[in-house]
Amino acid sequence: MSKDAPAIVHIIDDDESLRTALGRLLGAVGLRTRTYSGAGDFLLNWHDDGAGCILLDVEMPGGPSGPELHQALTQRSDALPVVFLTGHGNIDMGVHAMKFGAVDFLTKPVQRDALLGAVEEAIARDRARRDAQVKDRDLQADYDSLSPRECEVFKQIIAGRLNKQIAYDLGTSERTIKAHRAHVMEKFHVHRFVDLIKIANRLHLE
Numbered sequence: 001m002s003k004d005a006p007a008i009v010h011i012i013d014d015d016e017s018l019r020t021a022l023g024r025l026l027g028a029v030g031l032r033t034r035t036y037s038g039a040g041d042f043l044l045n046w047h048d049d050g051a052g053c054i055l056l057d058v059e060m061p062g063g064p065s066g067p068e069l070h071q072a073l074t075q076r077s078d079a080l081p082v083v084f085l086t087g088h089g090n091i092d093m094g095v096h097a098m099k100f101g102a103v104d105f106l107t108k109p110v111q112r113d114a115l116l117g118a119v120e121e122a123i124a125r126d127r128a129r130r131d132a133q134v135k136d137r138d139l140q141a142d143y144d145s146l147s148p149r150e151c152e153v154f155k156q157i158i159a160g161r162l163n164k165q166i167a168y169d170l171g172t173s174e175r176t177i178k179a180h181r182a183h184v185m186e187k188f189h190v191h192r193f194v195d196l197i198k199i200a201n202r203l204h205l206e
Helices: 016-028 039-045 066-073 091-099 112-144 148-158 163-170 174-188 193-202
Strands: 008-012 032-036 052-057 082-086 104-107
Touching: 008 016, 008 039, 016 032, 016 112, 032 039, 039 066, 052 066, 052 112, 066 082, 066 091, 082 091, 082 112, 091 104, 104 112, 112 174, 112 193, 148 163, 148 174, 148 193, 163 174, 174 193
Parallel strands: 008 032, 008 052, 052 082, 082 104
Antiparallel strands: none
């Protein structure tokens, strides 16, 4: 799916009339929506097919509560950002939700601008997460493409060692190390030492 495709807002609320009203409001601004009657319904039917967020009721009968579902979702690498909607919230509940990464904690009846602003922020967060995951996968693929010797050279480069020092450690010539260094730069598509440091940090290399 294109990264520019309309985002999907997943509406989880036991109030069918509210789900319908929210779906119409969000659809009017170009967003796609999917609705679920509760946490269990969402867990059974949700599949990740594009950027989006969750509008989540706090109290839902017959299954996990909104906060319980939210905490379970935070354990997943593909978790969607959550905006809480509640008619029974309190300050402590809102603080707890935000502590666990909720984008916002809105009370019903929710104001249109507040809702759209929170949804816009949540979708932006999700798109940023997806972009970062793609970049990390690409970087890992670049790293995996290094030969064993290039990998050794790369690790010594990011440790701040000079070409002649690396050559001495690896028992080869400085000219050969320069060639390996050029290959490493080429495979990572960078031209500066500082970019290699940034890459090493993203790959969690020491």
